[in-house]
Amino acid sequence: MARKAKPRKGMRFNYAIESVVDRTVREQYRFLDHCQTNRVELTIFSTSGASFNGIVHRFDRETILFGGRGKSATPRLIYKSFIAMIIPREAIGLFAEYKGLGTARCKNRKKRFLRALQELRDRQQKAGWLCHDDDNPAQE
Known part of the structure; x- marks a missing residue:
């Protein structure tokens, strides 16, 4: 009679998927950090079709604090899962060394x-x- 294999505790770690996710997060972090330090004006398009104009004040792994340039402008907290696309107002040469x-x-x-x-x-x-x-x- 064959012995049944014991079920493994927890999920198995997939290094290939994790490295792709980490690379995406690093590139995203680099882009947002560049936009935050240089105060690049962005247009964010949401998954519902709404668009927001402003600059990045702060960001973390799941959210972006996004708003206007002035002191009176109240920033919005936007979840990254709500974002469909981000377009900078001017061209950014951040990834120019990888072009081609x-x-x-x-x-x-x-x-x-x-x-x-x-x-x-x-x-x-x-x-x-x-x-x-x-x-x-x-x-x-």
Whole structure:
């Protein structure tokens, strides 16, 4: 008779998912910190379709304290789960060093494709299927 496996206590930790979440949180934190320190004016669009204009006063993992520039402007506490999109008024060069690099997966895919293409060309030359223009007697 087979023994039943004991159920594990707690959830298993998935490092792949956690690293993606951590990276997203770090990028979000970096963007909001830049907007807060430089007082960049933003437009926040909510999931319900409403839009808010202002600057970031404070933020944490779940909320943003968002409001106007003046002292009389009362800031609003907005949950991040309520936010659909954030657009800065002017262009931010915060992630300019990453522009055009693509993801590591995309780079590795391109390298594998080029390597496979070179191997195919080498096999065709070795088998005599592929000849260079200077070796082709038909052009003389």
